[in-house]
Amino acid sequence: MTRSHSFLHNLIKPFKFGSSREGNNEEELERIAAQEQKVFPYETLLAATKNFHSHHKLGEGGFGPVYKGTLDDGREIAVKKLSQSSNQGNKEFMNEAKLLARVQHRNVVNLLGYCVHGTEKLLVYEYVPHESLDKLLFKSHRREQLDWKRRLDIITGIARGLLYLHEDSHSCIIHRDIKASNILLDDKWMPKIADFGMARLFPEDQTHVNTRVAGTNGYMAPEYVMHGHLSVKADVYSYGVLVLELISGQRNSMFSLEMDAQNLLDWSYKLYKKGRSIEMVDPSLAASAVEDQVTMCIQLGLLCVQGDPQLRPSMRRVVVMLSKKPGHMDEPTRPGAPGSRYRRSRRPSPFSTAAGTSGADSDSRTSDSSSNYTATTTTPAPSSAAREIDSRGKRPMHEA
Numbered sequence: 001m002t003r004s005h006s007f008l009h010n011l012i013k014p015f016k017f018g019s020s021r022e023g024n025n026e027e028e029l030e031r032i033a034a035q036e037q038k039v040f041p042y043e044t045l046l047a048a049t050k051n052f053h054s055h056h057k058l059g060e061g062g063f064g065p066v067y068k069g070t071l072d073d074g075r076e077i078a079v080k081k082l083s084q085s086s087n088q089g090n091k092e093f094m095n096e097a098k099l100l101a102r103v104q105h106r107n108v109v110n111l112l113g114y115c116v117h118g119t120e121k122l123l124v125y126e127y128v129p130h131e132s133l134d135k136l137l138f139k140s141h142r143r144e145q146l147d148w149k150r151r152l153d154i155i156t157g158i159a160r161g162l163l164y165l166h167e168d169s170h171s172c173i174i175h176r177d178i179k180a181s182n183i184l185l186d187d188k189w190m191p192k193i194a195d196f197g198m199a200r201l202f203p204e205d206q207t208h209v210n211t212r213v214a215g216t217n218g219y220m221a222p223e224y225v226m227h228g229h230l231s232v233k234a235d236v237y238s239y240g241v242l243v244l245e246l247i248s249g250q251r252n253s254m255f256s257l258e259m260d261a262q263n264l265l266d267w268s269y270k271l272y273k274k275g276r277s278i279e280m281v282d283p284s285l286a287a288s289a290v291e292d293q294v295t296m297c298i299q300l301g302l303l304c305v306q307g308d309p310q311l312r313p314s315m316r317r318v319v320v321m322l323s324k325k326p327g328h329m330d331e332p333t334r335p336g337a338p339g340s341r342y343r344r345s346r347r348p349s350p351f352s353t354a355a356g357t358s359g360a361d362s363d364s365r366t367s368d369s370s371s372n373y374t375a376t377t378t379t380p381a382p383s384s385a386a387r388e389i390d391s392r393g394k395r396p397m398h399e400a
Ligand SMILES: Nc1ncnc2c1ncn2[C@@H]1O[C@H](COP(=O)(O)OP(=O)(O)OP(=O)(O)O)[C@@H](O)[C@H]1O
Pocket: 058, 059, 060, 061, 062, 063, 064, 065, 066, 078, 080, 109, 125, 126, 127, 128, 129, 131, 132, 177, 181, 182, 184, 194, 195, 392, 394
């Protein structure tokens, strides 16, 4: 018996119910012990961040400040101190954090664990050494570091991470805030989706789950902004915006109006319809861009931002499209933008095939299955949440 095994054995002894159940108990304790490793003592985090010293502060997001730390064993961590606004009790928070700590994917920032200290709640993430995507993509002097190959790898990596969150993790996780600043790049430029599961840690009143809006201006799907209708297709929309930003090097939310279009999506769509998509490509990609890959990605981005959520592909379908050589793809319909009118197309979803790679079926997983999106949408008065946007461009998570 190894030392750790005998230690475990001693722990088990007092709980023995009988020799036949010993195996099960041992397994159970091992499971509990493994889970408990997800709990970080507050003192460990204080030591790792030098008492949350300002020199260790990486930044501050909508959920609170983030600090860099180093554990005794040399591992680097990022500690997010959650602001007090969560109405979740400690026990519920710990349960959710434990669940989220089981989410493991190479394109998702790993949550290593959590800590509850009095009224403070903290999340401990793996530290991702490069910066967030927005700091490279939207800075003219740094954008060149992102050549086409890197951008395509980022487009593909985010798609895989989202597919995992939507379909392959223990439960469907809708991110709700996919945007360039929530994509971290590691030292090999691999993209990692940050801030997943915040909706679970900041739960909403279950009876109103369908009427609350959170997210960032410029990335939010119209049906979510206008009606608070949330499904995986809201993430697909945000992903599409991000793809078009990666190709053009322009922020959707700060789009130059000189372009004879209302926003980046509108501009991309107009150029696409004229067969001049290539004109939207970031000039700094001139030397590295592979034309048929770029045009395929523009079409893919436009498919993802379509006004009708049912027409948007699922992330599984996106991953399949990215893994194939550019070939036939469906024609995107007009992009949706908050406040825009759209009519649900009468034609069947282009991705609902007999093979089951669906657009309108399995991938329409929604946080509220009772409320299916209904036929025609005209422009309603924007909800109060839609009108209320804070200085960070974020919408509050309260009732619309
Ligand atoms: N795991 C991590 N590794 C390295 N840096 C991180 C990590 N998590 C967050 N950061 C950095 O900490 C800062 C704050 O991040 P945070 O996710 O809280 O907010 P944000 O994305 O800037 O804003 P928002 O809350 O609106 O999404 C950012 O600069 C981000 O790059």
